[in-house]
Amino acid sequence: MEVTLEMLITTCLLIFLAGFIDSIGGGGGLISLPAYLFAGLPMHNAIASNKFSSTFGTAVSTFRFIKSKNTHIKSAVFSVIGALIGSFIGANLALAIDEIYLKYLLVILLPFIAFIVLTKKNFGEKDNTSGISNIKIIVLSTLSGLLIGAYDGFFGPGTGMFLILVNTGVIGFDIKTSSGNAKIVNLASNISALATFWASGKVLFPLAIPAALFGILGNWLGSGLAIKKGAKVIKPITVLIMMILLVRVISDLVSASAA
Numbered sequence: 001m002e003v004t005l006e007m008l009i010t011t012c013l014l015i016f017l018a019g020f021i022d023s024i025g026g027g028g029g030l031i032s033l034p035a036y037l038f039a040g041l042p043m044h045n046a047i048a049s050n051k052f053s054s055t056f057g058t059a060v061s062t063f064r065f066i067k068s069k070n071t072h073i074k075s076a077v078f079s080v081i082g083a084l085i086g087s088f089i090g091a092n093l094a095l096a097i098d099e100i101y102l103k104y105l106l107v108i109l110l111p112f113i114a115f116i117v118l119t120k121k122n123f124g125e126k127d128n129t130s131g132i133s134n135i136k137i138i139v140l141s142t143l144s145g146l147l148i149g150a151y152d153g154f155f156g157p158g159t160g161m162f163l164i165l166v167n168t169g170v171i172g173f174d175i176k177t178s179s180g181n182a183k184i185v186n187l188a189s190n191i192s193a194l195a196t197f198w199a200s201g202k203v204l205f206p207l208a209i210p211a212a213l214f215g216i217l218g219n220w221l222g223s224g225l226a227i228k229k230g231a232k233v234i235k236p237i238t239v240l241i242m243m244i245l246l247v248r249v250i251s252d253l254v255s256a257s258a259a
Contacts, residue, residue: 003206007039011207012214014038015053019218023061024226024234026160026182027241028054030248032215041204048194048202049211055190057215061223062187065180068227072129072177076184078138079145079163083185084192086149094154100256102155103249110246113165114239124168124175125231132172140171145185152189158245160186161238175231183223 014035022028167178
């Protein structure tokens with residue numbers, strides 16, 4: 001497939017934006033995958049190329065969060081284990097259950113969660129894990145990874161956002177640590193998927209490589225802003241991603257009912 005200059009510019013700019021947003025509040029895939037589809041790539045090539053660029057971008061933001069000590073490595077590792085198992089379970093559930101039921105559930109849950117995040121004073125500004133044992137943190141991290149991983153395998157959009165919300169609202173990490181942990185889980189998931197797509201020869205490298213460079217830049221700038229500003233920037237971006245996902249889900253439901 002020939003890559004035109006117009007295709008290259010449009011895709012790279014959108015991947016930059018996706019990387020910037022994803023590094024802060026997750027959910028960059030809601031922008032990056034449509035960017036490749038808008039460029040005219042077939043679905044499998046779009047998914048593979050998106051995994052290529054997002055993996056390298058996520059690696060950069062993960063590195064920045066780890067370097068700034070805004071992660072909890074032990075809990076993140078167990079969350080990764082849970083997520084990989086959950087993703088396998090979710091993918092198999094997707095073969096047996098229509099995802100429309102999950103979409104209806106999201107239409108109800110997303111506005112409710114966004115309302116809580118917006119109205120709860122000091123949400124994610126402080127770490128509340130000091131009174132929790134390491135064992136409990138590990139158990140909660142594994143379970144959250146399992147649950148969100150199952151969602152990722154079953155449906156997928158907004159996985160990073162949900163990881164941040166669970167790490168903050170359930171486990172009690174401050175929102176910067178939650179975002180850092182989410183990056184580690186996302187990176188592990190992306191590497192696993194990318195290995196499969198790369199081996200299949202579906203990555204369109206003439207477009208994916210320059211897009212990845214723009215994605216890296218977006219992730220670098222976004223993660224730096226998130227580390228510096230914390231909840232002041234992560235919280236509104238997370239709510240924005242929830243609203244984008246809500247619009248996407250409602251649009252899918254309307255399209256399905258009209259078909």
